Amino acid sequence: MTGFDLTIIGLGYVGMPLAKEATAAGLRVAGLDVDPRKVDALNAGRSYIDDLTDADLDAMISGGFTATLDASVLAQSHTIVICVPTPLDEDHRPDLSAVEGATRTVAEHLQRGTLVVLESTTWPGTTDEVARPILEKSGLVAGVDFHLAFSPERIDPGNAKFGLRNTPKVVGGYTSACKDRASAFYGQFVERVVPVSGTREAEMAKLLENTYRHVNIALVNEMAIFCDELGVNLWESIEAASTKPFGFQKFLPGPGVGGHCIPVDPSYLSYTVRKLGYPFRFVELAQEINERMPSYVTTRVQRLLNQARKPVNGSSVLLLGVTYKPDIADERETPAIPVAEALLELGAELSFCDPYVKEWSVNGAPIPREADLAEALAKADVTVLLQQHSVFDLDLIEERSNLVLDTRGVLTTSDRVERL
Numbered sequence: 001m002t003g004f005d006l007t008i009i010g011l012g013y014v015g016m017p018l019a020k021e022a023t024a025a026g027l028r029v030a031g032l033d034v035d036p037r038k039v040d041a042l043n044a045g046r047s048y049i050d051d052l053t054d055a056d057l058d059a060m061i062s063g064g065f066t067a068t069l070d071a072s073v074l075a076q077s078h079t080i081v082i083c084v085p086t087p088l089d090e091d092h093r094p095d096l097s098a099v100e101g102a103t104r105t106v107a108e109h110l111q112r113g114t115l116v117v118l119e120s121t122t123w124p125g126t127t128d129e130v131a132r133p134i135l136e137k138s139g140l141v142a143g144v145d146f147h148l149a150f151s152p153e154r155i156d157p158g159n160a161k162f163g164l165r166n167t168p169k170v171v172g173g174y175t176s177a178c179k180d181r182a183s184a185f186y187g188q189f190v191e192r193v194v195p196v197s198g199t200r201e202a203e204m205a206k207l208l209e210n211t212y213r214h215v216n217i218a219l220v221n222e223m224a225i226f227c228d229e230l231g232v233n234l235w236e237s238i239e240a241a242s243t244k245p246f247g248f249q250k251f252l253p254g255p256g257v258g259g260h261c262i263p264v265d266p267s268y269l270s271y272t273v274r275k276l277g278y279p280f281r282f283v284e285l286a287q288e289i290n291e292r293m294p295s296y297v298t299t300r301v302q303r304l305l306n307q308a309r310k311p312v313n314g315s316s317v318l319l320l321g322v323t324y325k326p327d328i329a330d331e332r333e334t335p336a337i338p339v340a341e342a343l344l345e346l347g348a349e350l351s352f353c354d355p356y357v358k359e360w361s362v363n364g365a366p367i368p369r370e371a372d373l374a375e376a377l378a379k380a381d382v383t384v385l386l387q388q389h390s391v392f393d394l395d396l397i398e399e400r401s402n403l404v405l406d407t408r409g410v411l412t413t414s415d416r417v418e419r420l
């Protein structure tokens with residue numbers, strides 16, 4: 001077969017790092033997307049992904065990478081990896097429409113001998129029960145005429161230490177031969193492949209990882225609320241507990257969970273468990289606690305202002321850092337939105353400062369952006385540190401602010417600075 005070693009469907013946060021590593025390993029890679037703006041940007045050497053520089057993209061293009069809207073590349077590919085979004089619908093149920101759409105496109109072009117891998121995070125059973133029947137409409141049979149596998153992506157946007165290459169890659173095949181073929185594929189550019197017996201085990205591994213994070217974040221968030229009332233400095237207790245060299249992993253409280261994974265993925269698992277007729281109580285409890293954090297932050301802002309004899313109504317509130325993670329531009333599911341909504345509802349005059357976000361609006365209303373941090377701190381009645389980008393000068397925040405609520409536990413507390 002001539003053509004491509006690999007076609008990646010979905011050129012986002014997951015698809016592009018994969019394209020980068022595969023191209024660097026010498027594979028001929030095509031990228032297929034439905035968004036013409038992304039395809040044009042990539043072919044023009046303009047990256048829209050935090051972890052992929054324009055220089056990385058230039059090197060990829062020189063190495064033969066090409067982005068396209070034309071699905072006919074699929075028929076010329078040895079391996080096809082699907083990395084399309086798996087969000088929740090309006091009723092908080094898994095929305096597999098992109099996975100189904102991409103899989104239908106693959107089925108229309110599928111050739112005998114191709115390896116098809118799903119990487120999108122999804123409920124256990126999706127590869128076998130949703131993707132396989134669609135693919136087999138091609139007339140080809142999984143495990144016989146083509147190989148089928150699931151391999152969860154573990155990419156951590158903004159993580160300078162762990163990328164695709166040095167993060168072990170879990171792989172589950174529809175058959176043992178599918179597993180071996182997919183393991184050999186990833187082994188070309190990932191240092192350690194972790195084969196598991198089936199696609200469901202691989203799907204569940206990913207959901208376990210993210211549910212574990214979600215539940216442990218909820219644990220410290222709930223503790224933050226009652227420790228404040230008990231007069232206990234939880235941040236100090238967490239540091240003390242984390243000196244234990246075994247059996248404890250450090251999680252920190254915050255204004256809520258964000259990003260595409262932590263707030264979304266556990267719902268995929270609770271959806272599956274609900275089909276058995278009972279709830280996944282840990283996930284539902286964690287969701288309830290984490291979703292309540294933005295409103296708790298608002299209550300604490302209200303309390304701080306009250307101590308200064310000010311109402312929220314008419315007070316100027318500066319939000320520092322509105323992305324869901326430090327040092328990246330990704331705003332998906334950021335808890336800054338519900339915090340801002342609640343403060344606006346109470347009549348606060350909001351502004352924000354974030355070097356990664358040039359424009360920010362809440363429910364269609366643009367929020368004024370402050371470019372000069374020192375000036376913004378001095379004029380705000382209260383500053384809320386929502387995200388600790390490393391460029392923020394913490395000493396300046398402590399010195400210049402009138403009042404600060406520090407939701408990240410990085411400032412020194414004083415009569416003007418409170419921690420969550």
Ligand SMILES: NC(=O)c1ccc[n+]([C@@H]2O[C@H](COP(=O)([O-])OP(=O)(O)OC[C@H]3O[C@@H](n4cnc5c(N)ncnc54)[C@H](O)[C@@H]3O)[C@@H](O)[C@H]2O)c1
Pocket residue numbers: 009010011012013014015032033034035038083084085086098099101102119120121122153154155156157260261
């Ligand atoms: N972002 C992360 O940190 C991360 C980490 C691990 C796993 N994941 C999972 O990986 C999957 C992809 O997430 P992402 O963050 O890369 O999403 P993304 O939104 O950044 O990118 C997805 C891309 O898929 C394209 N697309 C949508 N439908 C398509 C179709 N039918 N055919 C072709 N292209 C299509 C979109 O245009 C977009 O460019 C999700 O299941 C997510 O849960 C994400």
